[in-house]
Amino acid sequence: MKTLFKIIGYVVTLLIIIGFYRANTLYVDTQYYPDNDTKKVAVNINKAINNFSKAIKIPTVSKDYPTPVTPEPFLAFHQHLADSFPIVHNFAHRKIINQYSLVYKFAGTDDSLKPILYMGHMDVVPIDEDTLNKWSYAPFSGTVAQGNIWGRGAIDDKSTVMALMEAMEISLSKGDAPKRTLYFAFGHDEEVGGSQGAKKIAEYFKQQGVNFEFVLDEGGLITEDMISIVDQPLAIIGIAEKGFMNIRLTAERPGGHSSMPPENTGPGILAQAIVKLEQKKFPTTAKYTNITFDAIGSHSDLTTRFVMANQWLTEPMIINEMLNEQRTAAGIRTTTAVTMLKGSSKSNILPTKASAVVNFRILPGETTETVLEYVKAIINDDRISYEVFMANNPSKVSSTNSIGYKLISQTIREFANDALVAPYLVMGGTDSKHFYSLTNAVYRFLMIRVTPKTMSLIHGIDEHISIENYVMSIQFFHELLRKSAFDNEAPK
Numbered sequence: 001m002k003t004l005f006k007i008i009g010y011v012v013t014l015l016i017i018i019g020f021y022r023a024n025t026l027y028v029d030t031q032y033y034p035d036n037d038t039k040k041v042a043v044n045i046n047k048a049i050n051n052f053s054k055a056i057k058i059p060t061v062s063k064d065y066p067t068p069v070t071p072e073p074f075l076a077f078h079q080h081l082a083d084s085f086p087i088v089h090n091f092a093h094r095k096i097i098n099q100y101s102l103v104y105k106f107a108g109t110d111d112s113l114k115p116i117l118y119m120g121h122m123d124v125v126p127i128d129e130d131t132l133n134k135w136s137y138a139p140f141s142g143t144v145a146q147g148n149i150w151g152r153g154a155i156d157d158k159s160t161v162m163a164l165m166e167a168m169e170i171s172l173s174k175g176d177a178p179k180r181t182l183y184f185a186f187g188h189d190e191e192v193g194g195s196q197g198a199k200k201i202a203e204y205f206k207q208q209g210v211n212f213e214f215v216l217d218e219g220g221l222i223t224e225d226m227i228s229i230v231d232q233p234l235a236i237i238g239i240a241e242k243g244f245m246n247i248r249l250t251a252e253r254p255g256g257h258s259s260m261p262p263e264n265t266g267p268g269i270l271a272q273a274i275v276k277l278e279q280k281k282f283p284t285t286a287k288y289t290n291i292t293f294d295a296i297g298s299h300s301d302l303t304t305r306f307v308m309a310n311q312w313l314t315e316p317m318i319i320n321e322m323l324n325e326q327r328t329a330a331g332i333r334t335t336t337a338v339t340m341l342k343g344s345s346k347s348n349i350l351p352t353k354a355s356a357v358v359n360f361r362i363l364p365g366e367t368t369e370t371v372l373e374y375v376k377a378i379i380n381d382d383r384i385s386y387e388v389f390m391a392n393n394p395s396k397v398s399s400t401n402s403i404g405y406k407l408i409s410q411t412i413r414e415f416a417n418d419a420l421v422a423p424y425l426v427m428g429g430t431d432s433k434h435f436y437s438l439t440n441a442v443y444r445f446l447m448i449r450v451t452p453k454t455m456s457l458i459h460g461i462d463e464h465i466s467i468e469n470y471v472m473s474i475q476f477f478h479e480l481l482r483k484s485a486f487d488n489e490a491p492k
């Protein structure tokens, strides 16, 4: 017995030693190499704000398909870009895709450099009529007040489109052509999936035989006070995004009068299925949150570092912690959300058809097929039929060792040396998901600082961006353009 305790004692001691060793040798965030050339380029702030405010005034609202696109605002937006950025329009070859989306090509002087694509979207989500009177400034007024620019699209995503254009206007104003060919692509229906905008743009590039060194789209930010384990701001670069899928569950029954009901009505059968789905959620994995934790782990306190560096031991603990909050729980599994229910149109009529729509956000590693299989197996009820709609697989995972990732993360460090930079899995969807056949390096980032409060403004009431953030995003793009294309030693 004594020997057994001794052995256990040795094993425990050994585990503790290994644990601390790993905690202290955990992957150290890539060293910061200051670039002496980095300059925050001078921006004509009044002009930039004026251009941006006008862009917000144009109500480029996306409505769900099959509602047709309202042409006027998009055409007005195109014109606004042409008026605001004459040097860009003089230099670039502009191509209109599917009537409303835009591609700008800036031909480079060195053909040996693979092109880079910078993306954004011109459309915005609608304003919920009931909330209209809750806005501090009218959502399409583009009001400049209290150091902010207010309105729908101020962050998502007119900031990207306008900041990119401002940055390029400045870059080209010196009279130099880029060494590397650059493209800008601005979709017109990102908020409803990008099937008519970004998807068609990607098809256009495919026809042209264009491949990209990397693609940068919206979808990452500098977050402050977002996660408790680090005190520093965290710049998150999206390197993958979850898939999307709706399944409509339908139970067809004979119907009839509700005074003589069967054992289970259609809605009753559906309710049982829904309970099963909510009780047997998809399996969890810390695989994708780990990519973020690995990068920030070395900057946290010893306890956190111990937990992060020893996931062979602590993974169940981490998963438990993540499950406590909706925001983090979504990062460790394919999520299940019942969103729509339909039964009879009258209280005393048994429905012949009852249906429920369940929305899934799919973790990389799974597919729309595996999700459907899982759902069928869990429900296991042949009275229910399944219809899949609006489905796309999760993206591939882009490398953090590419030229693109290095350029983006280094430039972030130069502009925000207080921030930690880490890759992450994007929970929502972006237009960039359509570009994986054109490059294996797709990243998502916009250089603005947000708190949980400003995050909630995106798609919500009082969306606004501070002038400081907007100017920083212009300077950031200018620097990224310089490093990636205008610099004499643009990386290969």
Ligand SMILES: [Zn+2]
Pocket (backbone or CB within 6 Å): 121, 156, 157, 190, 218
């Ligand atoms: Zn967006």
